[in-house]
Amino acid sequence: MPSIIKTKKKRDNKHSKNVTYVLCALKGFIFFITGTSLVSLLLLKSQNDNISLYLFAYLILALGGFISGFSAYKKLKNRGFLNGVVASGIYCAFVLALVIILMRFNISANILLMVPISVGAGFLGGTVGANT
Numbered sequence: 001m002p003s004i005i006k007t008k009k010k011r012d013n014k015h016s017k018n019v020t021y022v023l024c025a026l027k028g029f030i031f032f033i034t035g036t037s038l039v040s041l042l043l044l045k046s047q048n049d050n051i052s053l054y055l056f057a058y059l060i061l062a063l064g065g066f067i068s069g070f071s072a073y074k075k076l077k078n079r080g081f082l083n084g085v086v087a088s089g090i091y092c093a094f095v096l097a098l099v100i101i102l103m104r105f106n107i108s109a110n111i112l113l114m115v116p117i118s119v120g121a122g123f124l125g126g127t128v129g130a131n132t
Contacts, residue, residue, distance in 0.1 A: 020075050021083075025090035028068030028122075032095060035060035058117060065091055065118035069125025080130025081123055088122020 039057045046053070068091040069084025076083050092115055099111055 017076065021072060021087050021090055024072040024075060024087045025068050025094060027071050028064035028066075028088070028091045029094045031067050032060060032064035032091075035063070058113075061095065061114055062117050062121035064095070065121035066125035066128075069122035069127075070129040071125075072122075073126045073129030080126040080128075082126070084122040084124070084126020084129070085119060088119050088125070091122065092118040 036057060039053055039060065043050075043053055065088040068087040069080075072083040072087035073080045095114060095118065096111065099114070100107065103111075
């Protein structure tokens with residue numbers, strides 16, 4: 001009797017790497033949208049410019065990058081720092097696109113400060129994910 005050759009099953013990945021990076025970046029972006037909307041409501045209700053609320057907005061930006069990097073490592077299980085930087089780079093592109101569109105294409109130096117904050121936080125998120 002002929003024997004049946006069993007083939008090895010490929011990895012059971014639902015998505016490719018690129019789709020996984022984008023989904024992880026969207027997790028951080030959703031966190032950024034909700035956090036920024038809360039900060040904007042606080043600014044609207046307080047009626048005074050408080051420097052701590054602006055710093056809180058940068059903290060929310062960093063936490064979104066951290067969430068992107070952390071979830072990218074947990075999904076892909078490769079190099080933590082590389083997964084964190086790639087996912088938070090995509091997250092940073094989403095945030096920059098949103099901010100530039102909402103500011104009617106008026107670019108200032110504060111917008112460029114968002115890039116190292118979000119990518120650095122994604123690097124930390126991927127590294128923390130790899131070490132836990």
